[in-house]
Amino acid sequence: xxxxxxxxxxxxxxxxxxxxxxxxxxxxxxxxxxxxxxxxxxxxxxxxxxxxxxxxxxxxxxxxxxxxxxxxxxxxxxxxxxxxxxxxxxxxxxxxxxxxxxxxxxxxxxxxxxxxxxxxxxxxxxxxxxxxxxxxxxxxxxxxxxxxxxxxxxxxxxxxxxxxxxxxxxxxxxxxxxxxxxxxxxxxxxxxxxxxxxxxxxxxxxxxxxxxxxxxxxxxxxxxxxxxxxxxxxxxxxxxxxxxxxxxxxxxxxxxxxxxxxxxxxxxxxxxxxxxxxxxxxxxxxxxxxxxxxxxxxxxxxxxxxxxxxxxxxxxxxxxxxxxxxxxxxxxxxxxxxxxxxxxxxxxxxxxxxxxxxxxxxxxxxxxxxxxxxxxxxxxxxxxxxxxxxxxxxxxxxx
Amino acid sequence: xxxxxxxxxxxxxxxxxxxxxxxxxxxxxxxxxxxxxxxxxxxxxxxxxxxxxxxxxxxxxxxxxxxxxxxxxxxxxxxxxxxxxxxxxxxxxxxxxxxxxxxxxxxxxxxxxxxxxxxxxxxxxxxxxxxxxxxxxxxxxxxxxxxxxxxxxxxxxxx
Ligand SMILES: Cc1ncc(COP(=O)(O)O)c(C=O)c1O
Numbered sequence: 001x002x003x004x005x006x007x008x009x010x011x012x013x014x015x016x017x018x019x020x021x022x023x024x025x026x027x028x029x030x031x032x033x034x035x036x037x038x039x040x041x042x043x044x045x046x047x048x049x050x051x052x053x054x055x056x057x058x059x060x061x062x063x064x065x066x067x068x069x070x071x072x073x074x075x076x077x078x079x080x081x082x083x084x085x086x087x088x089x090x091x092x093x094x095x096x097x098x099x100x101x102x103x104x105x106x107x108x109x110x111x112x113x114x115x116x117x118x119x120x121x122x123x124x125x126x127x128x129x130x131x132x133x134x135x136x137x138x139x140x141x142x143x144x145x146x147x148x149x150x151x152x153x154x155x156x157x158x159x160x161x162x163x164x165x166x167x168x169x170x171x172x173x174x175x176x177x178x179x180x181x182x183x184x185x186x187x188x189x190x191x192x193x194x195x196x197x198x199x200x201x202x203x204x205x206x207x208x209x210x211x212x213x214x215x216x217x218x219x220x221x222x223x224x225x226x227x228x229x230x231x232x233x234x235x236x237x238x239x240x241x242x243x244x245x246x247x248x249x250x251x252x253x254x255x256x257x258x259x260x261x262x263x264x265x266x267x268x269x270x271x272x273x274x275x276x277x278x279x280x281x282x283x284x285x286x287x288x289x290x291x292x293x294x295x296x297x298x299x300x301x302x303x304x305x306x307x308x309x310x311x312x313x314x315x316x317x318x319x320x321x322x323x324x325x326x327x328x329x330x331x332x333x334x335x336x337x338x339x340x341x342x343x344x345x346x347x348x349x350x351x352x353x354x355x356x357x358x359x360x361x362x363x364x365x366x367x368x369x370x371x372x373x374x375x376x377x378x379x380x381x382x383x384x385x386x387x388x389x390x391x392x393x394x395x396x397x398x399x
Numbered sequence: 400x401x402x403x404x405x406x407x408x409x410x411x412x413x414x415x416x417x418x419x420x421x422x423x424x425x426x427x428x429x430x431x432x433x434x435x436x437x438x439x440x441x442x443x444x445x446x447x448x449x450x451x452x453x454x455x456x457x458x459x460x461x462x463x464x465x466x467x468x469x470x471x472x473x474x475x476x477x478x479x480x481x482x483x484x485x486x487x488x489x490x491x492x493x494x495x496x497x498x499x500x501x502x503x504x505x506x507x508x509x510x511x512x513x514x515x516x517x518x519x520x521x522x523x524x525x526x527x528x529x530x531x532x533x534x535x536x537x538x539x540x541x542x543x544x545x546x547x548x549x550x551x552x553x554x555x556x557x558x
Contacts, residue, residue: 042556304421
């Protein structure tokens with residue numbers, strides 16, 4: 001009898017995957033899992049559940065027995081709602097029939113967009129620190145991630161001059177996300193205009209992740225790159241319901257793009273996803289019908305919490321700019337003599353406060369931590385008290 | 400409603416400093432505005448919102464519908480103010496519809512409330528009729544949900 005050979009599953013895995021490091025968030029998540037004493041500023045989602053009328057719309061649709069597949073594109077009523085909403089918010093119009101695709105979150109839409117356009121070796125420029133899935137999604141689509149660092153001294157805005165330096169003959173896409181996860185950065189219109197001009201000049205596509213576009217503060221109005229001359233025809237606008245409408249668990253998003261791009265994304269989506277869940281789509285119809293009425297109260301409350309957190313962080317000696325959007329602050333913790341990762345680990349250990357190490361969002365976030373302030377005000381206050389005591393201790397130890 | 404009032408309605412224990420930080424104005428401005436609101440009687444008082452079922456309080460609360468004959472000159476006001484004077488009366492509202500006043504009464508027990516209705520309310524000659532409804536269970540009070548079943552908490556870390 002032949003000797004049974006041990007099955008080596010590692011060797012069976014796609015080599016494309018081995019180039020993707022483990023998520024720095026996942027590492028950290030495992031440390032806090034099961035702990036009930038932790039005040040967490042470590043999440044990327046609102047503290048409140050989805051507004052009741054939206055939940056009720058889903059319940060009503062379930063009661064009616066709406067439990068089937070929908071069109072691959074998503075419900076027509078939802079696409080019409082998206083078209084209206086996008087036109088109102090971004091001043092750009094898309095045809096619900098040929099230019100809009102409903103997806104399972106912005107996550108799926110991003111993945112589809114990369115897979116739809118990238119050939120092996122094509123380069124994608126994106127700004128870092130950034131949302132954790134950009135690099136891996138590009139790699140999984142056989143593209144080459146080309147991160148461009150943004151800096152604290154620029155309030156993490158992206159410099160068009162840095163983008164220009166990164167452009168090569170293989171560059172195919174520039175991916176943007178403003179307001180940014182994890183920094184809360186907002187892009188100044190002058191730079192956005194220059195980046196738009198670069199896209200046109202070098203004939204590049206642009207993927208703009210607008211997931212935080214409603215969450216802007218200090219009376220600012222959102223301006224997307226898609227609005228600049230020559231951009232609509234080369235842009236995939238990605239948006240969803242997770243953040244503004246507090247709907248992270250519903251897994252609902254969408255892509256708006258010129259017909260050939262939408263069609264290519266649709267081709268992948270129909271085979272790998274079929275359609276987004278119908279109950280989520282029904283909830284989405286109601287969310288868009290309500291619009292700002294559903295999220296304005298939350299937005300205002302985030303703005304107040306941001307004011308509180310930024311003041312406290314600066315008072316305790318952590319340099320932190322005043323982010324114009326999203327619900328994150330990204331303070332530099334180097335005055336404690338610790339890296340972001342050390343800071344987060346020790347803070348969790350000593351004060352039971354969870355923040356996310358900045359390096360989870362790219363190496364340029366190494367000296368920072370991400371704190372989500374979409375957290376109940378009383379918990380936020382306790383977390384800041386814990387952080388202040390912690391920072392005082394380490395600053396003294398270092399002095 | 401102005402935002403400062405909304406914040407205080409949510410949490411009256413916020414300090415002037417906290418409110419100032421949140422709204423991006425000075426602490427002195429907040430203190431002055433609160434003083435003015437108190438003086439104008441916009442802010443009537445501050446209280447804790449209590450889940451009575453979790454205390455040893457064994458009292459009852461009743462909503463009483465009262466129909467009355469409006470008095471010449473005073474309309475409903477004179478009667479409503481008079482009823483409101485009783486300490487047992489926690490609330491008193493003029494209503495549209497099938498009855499005139501809704502009176503919220505707290506008592507030690509059923510008999511206590513019944514006695515109040517029989518002796519204090521019904522004896523007033525403008526009262527045409529009363530209907531007393533006892534509160535059995537509270538699901539939401541002053542904007543707070545009560546007795547909600549616990550759910551799995553959210554994740555502590557997410558992207
Ligand atoms: C920038 C950014 N894009 C996309 C996502 C994922 O969104 P969705 O829930 O729509 O998949 C997130 C979630 O944290 C995000 O921060």
